[in-house]
Amino acid sequence: MINFNGSLFPENKEILTSKNRGLKYGDALFETLRCVNGTLFFWEDHYFRLMASMRMLRMEIPMQFTLEFLEDEIKKTIKENGFENKAVRVRLTVFRNEGGLYAPETNDISYIIETKLLDSPFYIINESDYEVELFKDYYVNKDMLSNLKTTNKILNVVASVYAKENGYANCLLVNTDKQVVEAINGNLFLVKGNTIKTPPLGDGCLNGIIRKKLMEVVGATDEFQLLEESVSPFELQKVDELFITNSIVGIQPISKYRKKQFVTTVSKKLVGKLNAKARMVG
Known part of the structure; x- marks a missing residue:
């Protein structure tokens, strides 16, 4: 089941039309967690x-779009699918x-919540x-648009x-300055000795949640x-480790780039x- 504006529908239910702005113009944002x-x-x-x-993209934030409201809608969708x-x-x-x-004719928004089972409840290192x-x-x-999850x-x-x-x-x-900014599906970290490095947001990388949390750690x-x-x-090719971070995988070590093989000591x-x-x- 998917949640469309608070109502639950089967996954194969056709609820979007050809006029959908996410489809026509990429006029949409998403969070994966x-x-x-x-x-x-x-x-x-x-x-x-x-x-x-949403504020940056001039979308109208509904009054009910509180932290608690969206959390409840997510949990309602999870429960409906039997994934509690x-x-x-x-x-x-x-x-x-x-x-x-x-x-656009309006800045009002709609939302969809989708759920899918994961293999592990914890972040694990895939070697x-x-x-x-x-x-x-x-x-x-x-x-700054490159920092957004559109x-x-x-x-x-x-x-x-x-x-x-x-x-x-x-x-x-x-990026346009030929600097490395991120992977296809996550932020990038480099490890050399006891130094851990990641590209700055100003270089155009995604403002990733796990990037932020790992920097705090x-x-x-x-x-x-x-x-x-x-x-x-x-x-x-000069560093000891390379790894990618995102909210689903957590930390994904890179084993090889061109002729260089990397270890996973710090990732672990x-x-x-x-x-x-x-x-x-939480």
């Missing part, structure tokens, strides 16, 4: 990112209502082969096709130094701290 045994991981962070993004005591992937999509061409390559056909813009993801789609055609698990995206330790600095492609240390933070904050 974990829910385990009724607890939404880092829900406040997801909620406030969504609200800030499971690990669940939740996607909340918000789109501007139908009408207009590029200029299988995970080779990546740079995707250089098109570039990420260095602006449905304008054609660059990510084309990069995913490129990765699949060439046998890579993922691709790393570069690293910043609270004496073991590592955290740097938020631009990443040159030439750095990638951090995933336990990330799980602890998820259980503490």
